[in-house]
Amino acid sequence: MEHIPLDIICKIADEKAEEKELDQYLAHIEQCKICQKEVELQRSILKISRNKPLVTPSKTFTDNVLSEVIPAGKKKWYEWMLNNMGNVFAMVSVIAFLVYVLSLTENTDLNQEPSNKNTQITEIMKSFKDISLSIYEYFNKSINIPDFPISGMGTLSFALIAIIILVFIDQILSKFLKRLKILS
Amino acid sequence: MSDTDKEIIKHILDGDVRSFGILVDKHKAKAMTLAMRILKNREDAEEALQDAFVRVYRALSSFEWKSSFSTWLYRIVYNTCISAAGKREKKGHFSVELDDENEYINEIESPDIQPDIDLESKEISKIIYEEVDKLPDVYGSTFTLFTIQDMSYEEIVQVTGLPLGTVKARLFRARLMLREALIKRMDLAVVKEKEGY
Numbered sequence: 059m060e061h062i063p064l065d066i067i068c069k070i071a072d073e074k075a076e077e078k079e080l081d082q083y084l085a086h087i088e089q090c091k092i093c094q095k096e097v098e099l100q101r102s103i104l105k106i107s108r109n110k111p112l113v114t115p116s117k118t119f120t121d122n123v124l125s126e127v128i129p130a131g132k133k134k135w136y137e138w139m140l141n142n143m144g145n146v147f148a149m150v151s152v153i154a155f156l157v158y159v160l161s162l163t164e165n166t167d168l169n170q171e172p173s174n175k176n177t178q179i180t181e182i183m184k185s186f187k188d189i190s191l192s193i194y195e196y197f198n199k200s201i202n203i204p205d206f207p208i209s210g211m212g213t214l215s216f217a218l219i220a221i222i223i224l225v226f227i228d229q230i231l232s233k234f235l236k237r238l239k240i241l242s
Numbered sequence: 243m244s245d246t247d248k249e250i251i252k253h254i255l256d257g258d259v260r261s262f263g264i265l266v267d268k269h270k271a272k273a274m275t276l277a278m279r280i281l282k283n284r285e286d287a288e289e290a291l292q293d294a295f296v297r298v299y300r301a302l303s304s305f306e307w308k309s310s311f312s313t314w315l316y317r318i319v320y321n322t323c324i325s326a327a328g329k330r331e332k333k334g335h336f337s338v339e340l341d342d343e344n345e346y347i348n349e350i351e352s353p354d355i356q357p358d359i360d361l362e363s364k365e366i367s368k369i370i371y372e373e374v375d376k377l378p379d380v381y382g383s384t385f386t387l388f389t390i391q392d393m394s395y396e397e398i399v400q401v402t403g404l405p406l407g408t409v410k411a412r413l414f415r416a417r418l419m420l421r422e423a424l425i426k427r428m429d430l431a432v433v434k435e436k437e438g439y
Contacts, residue, residue: 064414064418064421065414068413068414068417099421099424100417100421102362102366102370103370103417103420103421103424104389104417106366106367106370106371107370107374107385107389107390107420108389108390108392109367110370110371110374110389110390111371112271112272112274112275112390113271113274113275113278113284113287114270114271114274115270115271115274115287115288115291116288119266119270119288119291119292120263120266120267120270121263122292123262123263123266123292123295123296123299124259124260124262124263124266126292126296127259127262127295127296127299127300128259
């Protein structure tokens with residue numbers, strides 16, 4: 059006895075056979091145990107495959123995806139702070155150092171010979187003042203920035219702008235490294 | 243009651259980026275299963291899937307609801323995984339079996355199965371589970387979309403971008419491979435001269 063082709067069996071099992079095909083083969087299926095079993099087998103294969111347990115990704119998967127997409131969207135301020143702990147720490151340290159140094163310069167005459175007690179600190183302060191002055195003069199020649207005194211709030215403002223530029227460069231560099239998959 | 247995809251996407255587009263996590267949690271297991279069928283390696287599958295979800299997020303505002311969200315999502319997952327598989331192939335770790343949609347119907351040479359077997363046995367389930375994982379990626383991915391995602395032929399065409407005939411051919415071949423493996427491993431063939439097929 060000629061059995062039903064397997065592609066038709068699959069269609070019948072999926073209930074996707076056309077009426078014409080059903081009319082042609084249903085009578086045969088009723089009589090033929092082998093074809094009945096084939097239809098059952100195809101239904102079972104589908105049923106069992108549908109019940110097969112799914113593969114789950116790792117526990118951190120969703121967090122990993124979110125960490126990728128949140129920088130492109132809106133990040134809460136404390137999340138930004140947490141992710142930029144290094145930058146925040148560096149900024150605070152630099153500002154603290156500047157405030158400390160400037161508080162000393164107001165009470166110290168740098169042109170005088172340093173006393174034995176504060177020799178090293180005074181030397182550092184003098185170097186810092188000279189470097190600040192050089193940077194200021196260099197930028198003043200190139201972009202003609204408004205005048206402000208090098209000591210006191212002027213230096214602090216200059217340092218803050220420098221820090222902001224550094225953080226900006228750091229952010230761009232981090233994104234670039236992430237894209238190259240050097241950073242996660 | 244859980245939110246529908248549409249509601250979740252509305253929240254995300256309104257600025258609640260964290261809601262994207264709900265969308266990821268909702269679809270990640272089925273999408274991971276599809277990725278595994280294509281890439282056959284957990285690490286590669288997870289990396290490709292993460293990449294796919296990031297693409298989904300970036301394209302979310304341009305999604306026009308011309309198809310269901312899941313069809314669109316699986317299209318991105320499928321394309322990302324195929325692209326990852328292609329890159330791996332270039333490195334020499336992967337082979338893609340090509341198929342011809344017209345060649346399947348007349349070349350079936352298969353034994354009949356015994357009519358008295360119990361198709362509900364645990365052993366049969368175990369064998370099918372194992373054999374589904376062994377299906378070549380081209381058949382495994384189409385079969386996964388058909389079974390696990392419960393997609394119609396037309397939806398599979400939308401996801402894979404393949405012609406309808408190729409989708410049907412791949413599905414048929416996948417089922418044929420599972421049937422052959424089952425007959426071989428369970429020794430289900432009728433021991434007599436073949437009458438049909």
